[in-house]
Amino acid sequence: MTATTTLRANSRNFGIIAHIDAGKTTLSERILLKTGEIHRAGEVHDGAATMDHMDLEKERGITIGAAATRAVWNGHTFTLIDTPGHIDFAIEVERSLRVLDGAIAVLSGVEGIQPQTETVWRQAQKHAVPMIVFVNKMDRVGADFERVVGQMRDRLDALPVPLTIPVGAADTFAGAIDVLGQRLLSWDASGLMTSSALPQNLAAIALDAYAHAAAVAADASDALTSAYLDNDTLSAIEIATGLRAMTIARRAVPVFAGSAYKNAGIEPLLDAIVDWLPSPEERAAPTGLLAGASVSVGTSPSDPLAALVFKVIHDDHGSLSFVRLYGGTLREGDTVWNATLGAPVRIGRLYVVHADRRVGVEEASAGSIIAIAGLKDALTGQTLSTKAVPLTLETIQAGEPVVALA
Numbered sequence: 001m002t003a004t005t006t007l008r009a010n011s012r013n014f015g016i017i018a019h020i021d022a023g024k025t026t027l028s029e030r031i032l033l034k035t036g037e038i039h040r041a042g043e044v045h046d047g048a049a050t051m052d053h054m055d056l057e058k059e060r061g062i063t064i065g066a067a068a069t070r071a072v073w074n075g076h077t078f079t080l081i082d083t084p085g086h087i088d089f090a091i092e093v094e095r096s097l098r099v100l101d102g103a104i105a106v107l108s109g110v111e112g113i114q115p116q117t118e119t120v121w122r123q124a125q126k127h128a129v130p131m132i133v134f135v136n137k138m139d140r141v142g143a144d145f146e147r148v149v150g151q152m153r154d155r156l157d158a159l160p161v162p163l164t165i166p167v168g169a170a171d172t173f174a175g176a177i178d179v180l181g182q183r184l185l186s187w188d189a190s191g192l193m194t195s196s197a198l199p200q201n202l203a204a205i206a207l208d209a210y211a212h213a214a215a216v217a218a219d220a221s222d223a224l225t226s227a228y229l230d231n232d233t234l235s236a237i238e239i240a241t242g243l244r245a246m247t248i249a250r251r252a253v254p255v256f257a258g259s260a261y262k263n264a265g266i267e268p269l270l271d272a273i274v275d276w277l278p279s280p281e282e283r284a285a286p287t288g289l290l291a292g293a294s295v296s297v298g299t300s301p302s303d304p305l306a307a308l309v310f311k312v313i314h315d316d317h318g319s320l321s322f323v324r325l326y327g328g329t330l331r332e333g334d335t336v337w338n339a340t341l342g343a344p345v346r347i348g349r350l351y352v353v354h355a356d357r358r359v360g361v362e363e364a365s366a367g368s369i370i371a372i373a374g375l376k377d378a379l380t381g382q383t384l385s386t387k388a389v390p391l392t393l394e395t396i397q398a399g400e401p402v403v404a405l406a
């Protein structure tokens with residue numbers, strides 16, 4: 001048994017949203033590679049040989065597309081939550097957006113904003129999910145970072161704040177300007193990053209982008225506004241503080257560039273998940289329904305249990321129910337209340353799911369995402385609570401189709 005309770009401030013539950021083909025699978029895989037969760041660099045080839053999640057899973061016996069995959073980056077616990085790509089699974093999409101605390105929107109540097117990007121973006125807004133953007137495929141002919149940033153303003157009504165700016169595009173794509181660090185980043189084929197001083201010809205672009213980030217961060221608070229007015233700029237630390245608040249409040253969207261395929265830009269993106277996306281406790285408490293009234297859910301580990309089943313999968317070992325704990329603590333062997341069914345249910349084994357293995361844990365607490373083995377009568381959308389406080393987090397209307405992707 002491993003220890004269970006991770007510091008909530010050090011965890012990030014996030015998803016990746018994208019139009020099909022923008023590079024979500026490739027990026028997910030690169031994230032798992034860079035964090036050491038998987039070790040073989042498989043490739044999702046262009047053209048006819050394109051592999052999807054299922055093929056990748058079959059080939060390696062791993063579950064890149066699992067409901068929720070754990071990884072660790074710089075002392076932070078990441079849970080990468082799968083968001084179904086297909087808009088036909090509307091309820092599944094909504095449910096997965098609901099359980100994550102932040103998202104990376106992957107945009108193709110070539111195609112830019114696509115219809116599905118707009119749809120999922122609006123859904124994420126509806127669920128108040130803070131976002132960062134990764135402009136992918138900068139190695140491809142026709143990639144145009146500035147155009148995509150402009151489309152974010154025009155078509156998504158977003159306030160983009162580029163924090164890495166690609167240098168060159170297609171064949172000449174050679175790295176990126178780190179705006180807050182005012183340095184040049186480059187990657188070798190394996191994704192290893194080096195940084196160096198900015199060449200003179202990039203200084204003006206880098207300073208402009210820094211000034212833009214400072215101006216946006218200045219809006220976060222009165223203190224930052226006055227610091228900005230006094231000095232006509234902000235320090236990188238002040239920008240970090242302000243921009244984090246602006247991002248979590250969904251008033252700004254940090255933007256990064258790279259090529260998942262070429263392993264370029266992954267490390268700054270992993271840092272960005274820590275730097276800009278909220279921890280569970282930085283999110284507003286969700287509301288639940290208790291005896292017909294709307295109530296705010298207590299979000300500490302000592303509050304009454306409130307957990308949403310957001311995915312149930314079945315394999316050779318039986319069922320695995322993925323739950324997001326909003327409040328309270330779940331322990332192996334507990335008997336809890338399935339508030340949706342109005343019935344007691346016993347908690348069997350608890351697992352943290354990694355790309356290629358499950359790790360048993362004794363307990364899990366508010367803010368975490370955990371899998372329960374063999375949960376009786378489990379269906380997505382159900383709430384686990386206590387009998388004393390039998391609140392439900394989601395009510396599904398009778399007759400509403402519930403689509404299981406498993």
Ligand code: GDP
Pocket residue numbers: 018019020021022023024025026027043044045046047050051136137138139140258259260261262
């Ligand atoms: P998804 O549908 O969003 O999951 O997209 P995939 O990750 O499956 O990628 C779609 C196609 O684009 C695949 O053929 C990938 O190899 C390719 N691709 C993904 N990222 C990049 C990139 O950064 N550069 C290039 N040139 N191709 C990429």
